[in-house]
Every structure is written in structure tokens, then in C-alpha cells.
Amino acid sequence: MKNRLILVASVMVMTAPVANTAEFRVLDTQGNAVANAVVMIDGKSGEDGHGQTASIEQRQQQFSPRVTVIRQHGSIEFPNRDLTLHHVYSFSEARSFELQLYAGDDAEPVVFDETGIVALGCNIHDWMLGFIVVTDASSFGITDASGYVSIKSIANDAESLSVWHPALLNQELTSIPLSGLSNEITVELSQTDPLAFEIDPLQSLFDEAGE
């Protein structure tokens, strides 16, 4: 499977020398907007994740947000906002861990020292799926529902960009050189989007009760 990026020429706007901001839009090959796509731009940021903590909630039997990006060495806490117990786990190479979180529990934040993609699941609720992208990129962002993402603090020496999405056909991060890159990035997605799911009606009972 080859990865083919079709580049569309566009204008790159450079603003202040210290903090560059760029807007990108990610589309799939059919021209549909791709949400929750992680766009990472390399370069020296001078930051790492130490001390940064993100939060992924378990809410209504689903991870929220679905896709999270953190810097390497950052940590994530997993507050359980549901009434049920969640047994969050990941067997990803980047970080494998298990957290048995009772309702309302906040466990200790988990530190992610390795870069990579971490897939989150719940042993009790098989459909719960979330992704953590641990990156050493200098700047990054996640596309919104319309596929737009605005990335701030782009390093001056940023040279390449990479995009990741759970449904990406090629899960290997591929660097795309920045120069000449338009801000519409088309990616090829696989047919099935792991992020698309339907909650079991039985389970939704618990949500209502919980809410």
C-alpha cells in the first residue's frame, strides 16, 4: 500500500517570527472533511511534555475526547464520569497500562514517555475506543468536525508535517515536507472508521441513569 499524497498548491502565510500559526484542512480522498485527524509539525519547540497533563474522560461509555495528542513525557489523567466501572487498558507498544476506575474515580495520571499511538479500550465496554498520540513534534493540532485545524507556535525550523488518523490506511507516520505543501491535506482512509460506533441500547440505560 502506497501512500499517495496529492499536493494542491496554496499560499502559506507566515505571521510573526516567533510564533507561527498555520491552518490546515484535512480531507479524505472523496473530499470529505476528516475530523479528529492529528496534524504534527516537527521542529525544536524547546518544550516537552513534562508537567503537562491532559485529561481523557470516560463519559457515556465513551472516551472523551476520542483522540488526544500529548507531548512526549506528558501525562494523562482518566477521570470516570460514568456510574459504571471502567476498566481502561491499552496494549499499545507505546504504553500499555490498565486502570480500573470506579465511578467518580480519578486515577493517577499516566505518564507517556514514549512516542507513538496508544489505543485505549475498556474491558467492560468493548466498544469504547480512544486514541492518544504521543508525539515529539514541536507543534500539533487536531482537526475539528469540519476538518480544520489551526496549529500555533510552529517552530521556525519546522520542515515537515505528518498527519495521523485512526482510520488512516497507513498507520505509519509519514513525514511530508512543508515546503510547497498546501493547507489542504488529503489522506486516504480505510473503509471502516473505528471511531464510528453505535452504542448498545441496553447500555444507554445506564447513561441516562447516570446523567
Place this chain on the structure above:
Amino acid sequence: MSFRRRIQAVLLTLVVIVEGATFVAVLNSTHTQILAQGSRQLEAGARVLTNAVQSRDNELTTGVRILAADFAFKRAVATGDQATINSALANHGARIDADLALFINRDRKVAGASGTNASLQDIESLTTSLQSSTTANGNVASAIATLAGKPRQLVMTPIYAPQHIGWVAVGFDLNDDFAAGIASLTNLQISVVGKSDSGRRILASTFASDDRFVTDNVKRIARITGSPATYELSSGSYLALAKPYPGTSTTNIEIVLALPLDEVLAAYYSLRKKLVVILIVALLLSMVLARVLSARVSRPLWQLSKAVKQISRGDYSTKVNVSGSAETTGLSNAFNEMLAGIADRERRIVFQAQHDALTGLPNRSNMVARIDHAITRSNRFKRSFSSLHLNLRGISGISDTLGYETGDLLLKVISDRLKSLTRGSDSIGRIANHEFMFLLEETSVEEARGFADRVITLFEEEFAINKMRLDVGISIGLVGYPEHCETAEEMLRRSNIAVKAARARGEDTVVTYQLGKDEENRRRVSLVDDLRNALKTNALQIYYQPKVDLQTGQVSSAEALLRWNHPEHGFISPEEFIPLAEKSGHIRALTEYVLNSVLGQLRDWKKEGVELCAAVNLSAHDVLDDGLPSRIQALLADYALPCSALILEVTESAVVDDTALATQVMQELRDIGVQLSIDDFGTGQASLAYLKHLPVNDLKIDKSFVLNLDSSREDAIIVSSTIAMAHNMGLTVTAEGVENEASLQLLRSYGCNTIQGYYISKPIPQNEFATWLNDWQKQQTNSESDDKKNKPTTDLHKTGEFDVAPA
């Protein structure tokens, strides 16, 4: 084939057919039933198999899903550690009794295996085909496959942790235990056959592995899927069915279900044996029964047929008595009735054959039989018996006048009256239309004569019929045994002769048979026959007696006289045979014969220069034959003779019957030119009145007047006056019977024209006549010269036989 055998055969055939049909039908249907049942069992087994496999499938599917969802398993597999993965596979596989467990990663590479040492390539190709399999039960794919030589059922499902990290596949061996499990469920023998490019292979079986069925037939059966069929094996017969392993898309695996038939058919065989025994027993019973039945049916028939044979021989005393069924009894009774009827009818027929219908008296043949019996009795007891032959006179006239019913009634009354006369052992029979016969036992001729007189007396009284008084005349002929006859036939014939004689005598007379009359009769009868033959063979001879003219002394004519020399009886007088000829209708032939002979002779003599006339006697019959003149004329012409050469002599009595006709014929004869002469004048019944009208030339005085002419005064007067009368009437006279010279001289003195008699000559045979004539003529010339010596020579006087002219 006899009736009895036929009944037996029919019965037995029937029994055999029925039994045979039953046997075949029952066994066939039972066999078919059993096989059908076996087939159904096989089909059921196949459905059970399908169901079991399905269940197992479901179990496996569930099992593998649960395995795939197991967190610990997920965790173990996700670590990526080969050893951990393998042990986790083994452990968790064992939990669900899997014989084999595999982990295939996202790259479709085998990342862990347990329970097999198959090559990775095999596994990978297998799992690839699994994944492409469309029989996904949810997200579980299953297939039957052979790995490392072992047939297994594989189920595979993806593992999500939480993302798809690979697949787990577990396998369950299809081995003998599997087969045994199915076998115990279905009560059939099971074999699992794997099909591959190299052929078929038994994968699992409940049969013993060294059974040939397993190696040969299973493979064969497996090719034939669909309907159950029977196969023979070393271990017995089986009803087998092959089906593809259910639920798989691949057709590599087949299941063979087999039902051992022996135990199933055991009941059938036992039934068959029992049936055979029953049938044999039934057949034997039937044979016995058939024999008995046929005998019972045929025996009455035999008895009847025996009785019929006896009856056909005339023994009507046989009565049939066959018992048994109502039918045979009925038949026997009917038969006896028929028999009685036949006997009765035969009696009646015999009676009718032996008795006269009108009077009920014995008939002629019956009387003959009775006479025979009487003869036998008479011989034994030395007692004579007699018969009276009764001839009734006048019945025909009464019938003609008063009708046949009256005639019949009269006869009945007469027969009753006659019956009343019989005593004890006497018989009376009606032997002809108006003739009866009494058979008087132990009665002599004299006694019979007295009886006959009583019968005559009986008939003196008139008979009262229908208020009329009828008179019947009777003639009786009496014959006695053993005086008058020796056999019944003789008795009847002679009684007939006697009664005819009685009839001739007049009414109410009795004549006793005279010995010899029968012989006379018979002689007469045979003579008639002989006469006919004699005519044909010219055995009758003509003799000629010369007639001499008294004036000239010359022979003017000769009377032709028939002479018959019978080979047996000797000389038969014309007085005897001419009346016979007249009565038997031969007279015309006789006359023809005589005429032909005489005329022929005249012609011959004429050729020799002898001119003579011949006189031929005509009978009464001849003179009444109106064709005679023309025939004589024709004959005379044939022989070329003048009619005057023929003289016909007719007696007086011949004319009496029908004078008119006789006169006419004689006139015709005269007209032709033939001469006629009245013969035997003076003795007949004709009166002188006839003489006036009869056209004759000549008159012949009967010899009775001439024989004693010289010694009887009365004769002399008669003769002389007759001659005178005849001359006065213009007739010439011939005197016959001249015996001596004296008579001759007297006749000459009376003026008689011609004389004939022994004095001249007795009748001479025709072939000697010419010689005699010659001698006579010589004699005459000598006599003329010796006039005084009027001495007759010995030549002229020939004594011996009487010359009797026909009457």
C-alpha cells in the same frame, strides 16, 4: 384327466397360487418396509448428524468468541511474546476443549500455535482461505480442513484489544470420538471420508479399521450421495448413505452413515422361516383336503355313471342311491325318477310294439312269439295246441258306408266278444286288419273244432254299434300242432291257407288245414318264379297235336300245346301253370312266347315246304286284351305269314266275364283274318245265346263227350246233335279226344270236319313233328291204296301221357 384329479389339481393350484402370492407379497413388502425403515433411519441419522454438527459448530463459535473476548487472553496475545502467546493459546484453548489454537496477527502471519506441528505455510494458507470464507457466522468463520494429516473443524474470529490486533483460530479434531458420538446418537455406523486430489481417505470411523468396507465401499458410497443403498461386507449387509459434511462450503469431507441390516433383518428372516413352515403345513393340509373333497365329489358321480351303464344295458331295476350333499341327493332322486320314467315308457313302447293299438290285443309278431312259446311248452309236456285264424267278412263295406269310426268301433266290439271266449291260458290276437287268431293251449284239433263252432255261433248274432245292428261274416282256418306244422311260421302260413279255403267255401265256415296244401302253395309260388325264368330261358316247349281233316285224311292244322319240363318237379301240366301265369300276371308274356314260337315254327316249316295252320289257345285274359289283335297282326307280318295260318282257340268260360269286350276283340281278330275256334264246347258256362254272337269259325267238342263215344249212347246223341247244330250255324266242328277207330267212324258219319286225339297222335315235340307228318303222309298214300285195310299202325297210337287241354 379324471374329474377327481382335476378337482385336486385345481384346489392345489389355487392354494399354491394363493400361498405363493401371499408369501411373495408379505415378504416383499416386509423387506421393503424394513429397508424403507432403514432408509428413514439413515435419513434421520443424517439429519441428526447435521443437527449435531450444527450444535457443535455453534458451540465452537461461541467458544472461540468467548476466547477472543477474554481479557487475559487479549493481554497475553498483545504482549507479542511467542512463548506467552503459545501458552495462552494452549491454556485458553483447553478451556473450550479445542485440540488446536492459533494466533494470527494483523499481517496475517501466524504469531502463535498450539496443538499442532503443522507447517506455518499450511496454517497460513488455511487461515487465508478461512478468512475468505463466506460462511461467516457473525464474524466467525469456520471450515473443515486437514492440517498435518488430521481433519479438524476450525473456527476463527478477530481479536480486538481494543483495535483489531489479529485473529484467533481454534480447531477440533474430527476423529473416531467424533464419529462415535454421532454413532451413539443415531445408532448407525459412521465414517468420515476426506476427499483430496490424491483420492479419498477415511478420516474417522466407527468401523473397525481393518474392515474392508471401510477401505473400499465407503469410498465408493461416498461417491454416490443421495439415496440409501445396500452393500455387502465381510461383517454383513449394510444399508448406507453418504452425505457431504453439513454446513461447509467445501465438498472435501463426506460422512457415510451405515445401518447394519443383519439385526434389522433378523426379524424378517424369522418371519420368513415361520411363513415357510406355515405355508408348507397349509399346503400339506390342502393336499389332504383336496383328496378328500375330490373323492367326496367324484364318488357320487362314479356311482351314478355305474348305474347309468347298468341301465343302458336294459336293467331298469337299478336304483341309484348316492348321498352326500343336497345336490348329489337331488341328482340321484332325479335320476331315479328319470329311470322310472324310462322304464315306464319302454314298457309302453314294448306294449305298443306287441299289441294292436285299436283293440289292445297282441299283434302279429306277438302272436308269433306266443306260438313259439306254445311250441316249446307243447314239446316239453307233450300236449298239442291249436290255432284258429279268423277272417272277418264285410268290415270294409261297413267302413266305406258308415265311416271308419264305425268300422273301428265294430272291431273293438268284436274283439271284446272274442276275448270273452278265451279260457285261461288261451291267447287272442289281431294279426291283420280284419283278421284275428286264437291260440288254444292244450287243445287238440277236434276240441279246437268245437271251439271254432262256438265262435261261428258268436257271429250269428248281430253286433250293435251306434244304435245300428251290423252283421259280420267269419271264416275260420284251423291248424294244430304238432299235427299240421312244426314251426310258428308254418302254423301261420298254413292257417292262412286254411282260412282262405274257408273263405272260398263261403260264409261262416271252418276249414281244417289239409296236409300238403302248404306244400302245394309253396310249390305254386316257386312255380311262378320258375315260370318266369323258364320264359326267359326258353325252357318251355311247344308240342304240336295234329288235327286231321276227316274228309281228306290230311293234317290241316296242329294244336300248339305248352309243355314245361321242370328240372325238379318234372312234368308240370298246363292246367297247373297256366292259371298260375294268369294270376301272377305272366300270361301275356306266356302268350307272346307261344305266338312267337308257333309263328316262327310255321315259317320254318313253310321254308321246308310244309304249309300248315297252327292253333293256339287263348286264356280269358288274352281274350279281354284289346291290344292283342294289333300285336298278332304285327307278329304275323314279322313272320311273313298269312293270317289264316293262325287259329286261336278260346274256351267258353274265358268269354263269360266280359262278353262284350271279348266279342269285340274276337271280331277284330276275325277282321284281321285269324281263325277263331270255341274250345271245350259243352263243358263251359256259356249259353247257346253267346254262340250266336261270338265271331268264330269253328267249334271244338270237348273230349269228355268223345272219349267214350263208341260206348255211350248219351255222348253219341250229344255229339251228333252238336255237329248238326254247328253246321247249321255255319261253323266247322273239331272233335278232340278220339281214341279209337270206332269213334272215328262214328264222327265221320256225323259229318265232323276235323278230329284230334290219341288215335291220331299224342302231342309231338316241335322238332319231331315234321318227321311225323312225313310218315303220316306216306301212311295216307299207302292207306288210300289199301282202302279196306283201315288199320291203324302202331305209329298212330301212342299211349302214355294224358293230353289235358287247358281249361
